[in-house]
Amino acid sequence: MLEIRNLHARIAEDGTEIIRGLNLTVKAGEVAAIMGPNGSGKSTLSYILSGRSDYEVTEGDILYNGESILELDPSERAAKGIFLAFQYPVEIPGVATMQFLKVALNEQRKFRGEAELSTPDFIRRVKEAAAKLQINPEMLKRPLNVGFSGGEKKRAEILQMALLEPKLCILDETDSGLDIDALKIVSDGVNALRSPDRAVIVITHYQRLLEYIVPDSVHVLYKGQVIKSGDKSLALDLEANGYADIIDAAAA
Amino acid sequence: MAAVQETIDQVALIDVDQYKYGFETTIEMDKAPKGLSEDIIRFISAKKQEPEWMLEWRLDAYERWLTMQEPDWARVDYPKIDFNDIYFYAAPKSTPGPTSIDDVDPELLKVYEKLGIPLREQEILAGVKTSKIAVDAVFDSVSVVTTFKEELKKAGVIFMSISEAVREHPDLVRKYLGSVVPPTDNYYATLNCAVFTDGSFVYIPKGVRCPMELSTYFRINEKGTGQFERTLIIAEEGAYVSYLEGCTAPQRDENQLHAAVVELVALDDAEIKYSTVQNWYPGDKNGKGGIYNFVTKRGDCRGNRSKISWTQVETGSAITWKYPSCILRGDDSRGEFYSIAVSNGYQQIDSGTKMIHLGKNTSSRIVSKGIAAGFSQNTYRGQVSTHRKASNARNFTQCDSLLIGDKCGAHTVPYIEAKNSTAQFEHEATTSKISEDQLFYCLQRGIPTEAAIALIVNGFVKEVIQELPMEFAVEAQKLIGISLEGSVG
Numbered sequence: 001m002l003e004i005r006n007l008h009a010r011i012a013e014d015g016t017e018i019i020r021g022l023n024l025t026v027k028a029g030e031v032a033a034i035m036g037p038n039g040s041g042k043s044t045l046s047y048i049l050s051g052r053s054d055y056e057v058t059e060g061d062i063l064y065n066g067e068s069i070l071e072l073d074p075s076e077r078a079a080k081g082i083f084l085a086f087q088y089p090v091e092i093p094g095v096a097t098m099q100f101l102k103v104a105l106n107e108q109r110k111f112r113g114e115a116e117l118s119t120p121d122f123i124r125r126v127k128e129a130a131a132k133l134q135i136n137p138e139m140l141k142r143p144l145n146v147g148f149s150g151g152e153k154k155r156a157e158i159l160q161m162a163l164l165e166p167k168l169c170i171l172d173e174t175d176s177g178l179d180i181d182a183l184k185i186v187s188d189g190v191n192a193l194r195s196p197d198r199a200v201i202v203i204t205h206y207q208r209l210l211e212y213i214v215p216d217s218v219h220v221l222y223k224g225q226v227i228k229s230g231d232k233s234l235a236l237d238l239e240a241n242g243y244a245d246i247i248d249a250a251a252a
Numbered sequence: 253m254a255a256v257q258e259t260i261d262q263v264a265l266i267d268v269d270q271y272k273y274g275f276e277t278t279i280e281m282d283k284a285p286k287g288l289s290e291d292i293i294r295f296i297s298a299k300k301q302e303p304e305w306m307l308e309w310r311l312d313a314y315e316r317w318l319t320m321q322e323p324d325w326a327r328v329d330y331p332k333i334d335f336n337d338i339y340f341y342a343a344p345k346s347t348p349g350p351t352s353i354d355d356v357d358p359e360l361l362k363v364y365e366k367l368g369i370p371l372r373e374q375e376i377l378a379g380v381k382t383s384k385i386a387v388d389a390v391f392d393s394v395s396v397v398t399t400f401k402e403e404l405k406k407a408g409v410i411f412m413s414i415s416e417a418v419r420e421h422p423d424l425v426r427k428y429l430g431s432v433v434p435p436t437d438n439y440y441a442t443l444n445c446a447v448f449t450d451g452s453f454v455y456i457p458k459g460v461r462c463p464m465e466l467s468t469y470f471r472i473n474e475k476g477t478g479q480f481e482r483t484l485i486i487a488e489e490g491a492y493v494s495y496l497e498g499c500t501a502p503q504r505d506e507n508q509l510h511a512a513v514v515e516l517v518a519l520d521d522a523e524i525k526y527s528t529v530q531n532w533y534p535g536d537k538n539g540k541g542g543i544y545n546f547v548t549k550r551g552d553c554r555g556n557r558s559k560i561s562w563t564q565v566e567t568g569s570a571i572t573w574k575y576p577s578c579i580l581r582g583d584d585s586r587g588e589f590y591s592i593a594v595s596n597g598y599q600q601i602d603s604g605t606k607m608i609h610l611g612k613n614t615s616s617r618i619v620s621k622g623i624a625a626g627f628s629q630n631t632y633r634g635q636v637s638t639h640r641k642a643s644n645a646r647n648f649t650q651c652d653s654l655l656i657g658d659k660c661g662a663h664t665v666p667y668i669e670a671k672n673s674t675a676q677f678e679h680e681a682t683t684s685k686i687s688e689d690q691l692f693y694c695l696q697r698g699i700p701t702e703a704a705i706a707l708i709v710n711g712f713v714k715e716v717i718q719e720l721p722m723e724f725a726v727e728a729q730k731l732i733g734i735s736l737e738g739s740v741g
Contacts, residue, residue, distance in 0.1 A: 075695045078698035091690075095711035103699055
């Protein structure tokens, strides 16, 4: 589903290179975890995959379902099924969560040549998805993310993911700022979306999240490269021993 | 929700720099010669079959106007207006005055149909629209038709063109005309007194709640014509009325002048709600053409416990100079001003309000949302003052500006004057830009840039949109979306 080939990318404004020859393949149905110390380029990778213009790809390619997506703008990528659950979801004052969801859903449908959802149909879908994530319907009337607690913001992200039914889900430190109950609700939400035709990339610092969302593969990112890949035991190993050994081994 | 969707669709449909209402209609016109003189004023007065006192009033104002200077304190810049190059009177030939809808030139009806104005009562009654709105349509200098007259009459409400009112209800007009905005008020208001051509007159008798929304649509069609409408609304004790005003004009290279005066009078316990969606032609993307909109609007809360509320959505005009104000004369009276001012291209807006607290325990509320894009300049100018004897006056002002791009400007100029120590005035102001983070977030959810901006901006102005009557709220949201097209490169 996703193939990143020898990717090099830098910050557009000052030319700082963040991603330096990154290779990664994620298959349909796979849950891939990306771990790594602070500043290794994890969040940057999520932005580059979703097309944020603050970053420039200088070399390499990103293939999504066999096609390069480098020329697509972020909304086109989204409509083709790439979803990013933000680490820090932004507030949009005055725009009710429900309204935002409807606009997003219908814009994506329009892009794909599908008919708009009828309002009753839309409301039914939202209510079902919200109930699964234990989201109070009252919250959906509030402006998006304005005054939401950390947990509410993350649940709202997963709610959007459930409604938009993307093919490639990227979760950027979705566990940050969550207590254990909220972590479980969010993880259940993500697990419910696992399917043979959908891939999930989980970016995290901690093994804890991976106890709930069990990955098929784990990749260690360091200085803009994947320096080690393995199965879920790699995450446990990192939790116990830290990154130092792997970094040293890669440098050797 | 639906409204936002429509906004987005609308944005998608129309090319950048295309003013939707920019069509011109070819209708045979009856015009006065260009320029301004006593003779022209006599001509206008005669055309309108006005009584002698009305002509005298006009001539007095004209004499006064000749001695006045054009004000230059607003933050707007435009070449000097040549008042001798303007037609002060233009009327569709086939329309001697307001008539029943069957007598109106079908060409005219087509114009209003294009503008989406429900002139045809039959359609409304047939249930095409669920709510009823009575409409007075003003085409260049004259009112062409007023709908629902009979039904309003039953309720005792008078809704007609001001020209008709001068003839049919001279006592009411004489009593109130110029009592809120005196003929000496300011340069443009005085000019209006001399040459006003048409506009609406509304009278709501004691204790009557007007059974429907009243609405006037103004259209400048004829080339080189100024529009000087005059509106007078009187709500007697305990009366209530909600009044809507909409404006459009064809696309033209030259600038056209619009100098209106609106006067509102609310007696004891009366309430007037006045809403405007102003969409005069703003000029092209290089700043050529567009309407000069110099308007004096003022409401007088003359009675105790009276209330006047202004809501405006300003998206059009090359230059806007407009300060709908409230004089809070009655004790416990209340004034409100809700405004959305959108400027794009080379538009210049200098707009705001005045809240003059004279009575005891008066309160006022100002919510102004300015959105500047392109190369435009957007100024909020507002005054809040209390008289020495106006104890316990309260005001809350909130002024928010949103900038789109880095070539535009937003300015806030509040004047606050409290002469009574019991006054409580609050002023909050913010200026922000649509952040890259917000935009990227929307894009990431599959919402394209222009739709994302429309969504974020509509969120920004929501507080004011909520104050508009339903029919106008949808229109306003669409307009805001369209006005900001092409604002992001």
